[in-house]
Amino acid sequence: MNTEWRQAIRNFYEAKNKAWLTGDGENLVKMASRPEAIRACLKDIEALRRSALARGVQYRKSRTNVKILKTTPVRDGKIRVDLLEQMTWIYNDGVEVDHQARLQPIRVTLDHSEGRWKIEKLDSIGEKEERSLIKGQLDFRAFDHELGTRQARYDRRKAQRYAELWWNGFNPQYKKFEVDCTNYVSQCMHAGGMPMAFNPRKDRGWWYRHQGGNASWSYSWAVAHALRWYLEGSGRAAVVTNPQQLKIGDVICYDWEGDGMWQHNTIVVDFNHEGMPLVNAHTVASQRRYWDYKDSYAWTEQTKYRFFHIKDAF
Template identity: 65%
Template sequence: MEKLTNRDDVVRIFLDDVRALHRSAEERGITYRKSRTNLQLTHAAPIPNGKLQVDLLEYLTWFYTDGDDLKHQARMQPIQLILSETEGGWKIERVNRIGEREERNLVKGELNFRPSSIVEGNRKRSYDRRKAQQYAELWWDGFNPQYKKFDVDCTNYISQCLYAGGMPMEFSNRKDRGWWYRNQGGTVSWSHSWAVAHALRWYLESSGRATAVGDAKLLTIGDVICYDWDGDGRWQHNTIVVAFDRNGMPLVNAHTVASQHRFWDYKDSYAWTERTQYRLFHIQDTF
């Protein structure tokens, strides 16, 4: 969570966001035409020391031209305000933004996933990329009530998309094995690979269910991109390919900072650095 403690910090970080967005647009050769912003109050409550916590969702939509095509991308950014009371009313003391760097410390080190002994179903399955795409579009800005809602939800969302496309769960009685989610009489459990970015990256690498490719243009609908923002081997974010721009480059959906049709390289994100590494996974057509 990014903490901004004064007005100058708030202005600086949002201006940085705008600059990153325009740099990305210049690199892609697109032109922004219109934007729309809405704020939704999701929670407000008093906290210790006479302060007030206010949770907001910022809805952002941009319309742009990509060659002759009019396209859009959208995001939902969670924002938390900490207010303190003064003689003249309430003053913003701190702004917290939940962002794409949030999974950094959820899993330490490289997880060595091994195939588990129980794979869901006993027949070959095909990966239906259209169904994975449809699920990604349906739930990019919300949470399917059939699954647990995670505060840091990017990998849970990607796993749901893969499962909706037909990738079978691989069950184990260990959280560091397989790829699975269980709801048994209201008791919910899941593997690390289902819900943690670092773990899903290594599961896809070692399970034989995906092949790493070296060029984003080789990806197709329903494929997965993993992100290591600092280039230090800690994989912190995942997205799913749902569309392409006029040059055949992927546009992706994601959660945590819920994003729709975002350009795949995330150079418009404050999480991106010059050291950012990507792992591009083509999901197998059959399992």
């Protein structure tokens, strides 16, 4: 029985790898006990392929590594499996061959009631999750910040190296957040030389500190909405209107619904042959992802962006 459900998961990911390249999700549907169980998965595949078509990109290879973290028997002959999936795509953009990757925690519930294991439910942490953290908090439009007298310079290559080192992992010197995109971007900027702006209030400055074995941090360090307003109000970054004006180590902020609630941040790590940014991110851990996120089911026609060029000196 243990071998059978593991084989069902292997079969699912083999079919998913093919679906990324062909767009045909029929075999995936057959592996689910009901179509609704994998609706989000199919939307994710559709979004990636729609984005590729719009950019003239052709995916050549898809590879997924799956690590099973935990298994839990549940009622009625079902089993719940927590796993980590790392997807890597090789693509040709018409000029050069490149890759992008994502790492995502998944919870799969499998049902054996029909005589073989089928997927009953598939849950994942997505880019939309931070909205629940924003509601009920303050509007972080104004920030005090305290800077030292020594001038610091922003080393973009150091920020890039840190972003590449930790895109699919967590630095143990910092708290790991379930919704980690802003914490990750803040770490990258700090690694590049942006000094912390300490303040005793969590809704002021930009900081992370350890005190007696306990960690504390400003909202702007860990919440996307707060970091977006901190960057604009602190004088540490300049707003630019075009993504091609950005440099390595710069930051892009995302408002999925276009309603003024900023839910996601990424850091620029490279550019394609057209000068368009490729970004790294956490929550859905992403490496060298095309900046506009139209390959994400979180993206909508109302999505707004804010492009921040981090200053070279502070």
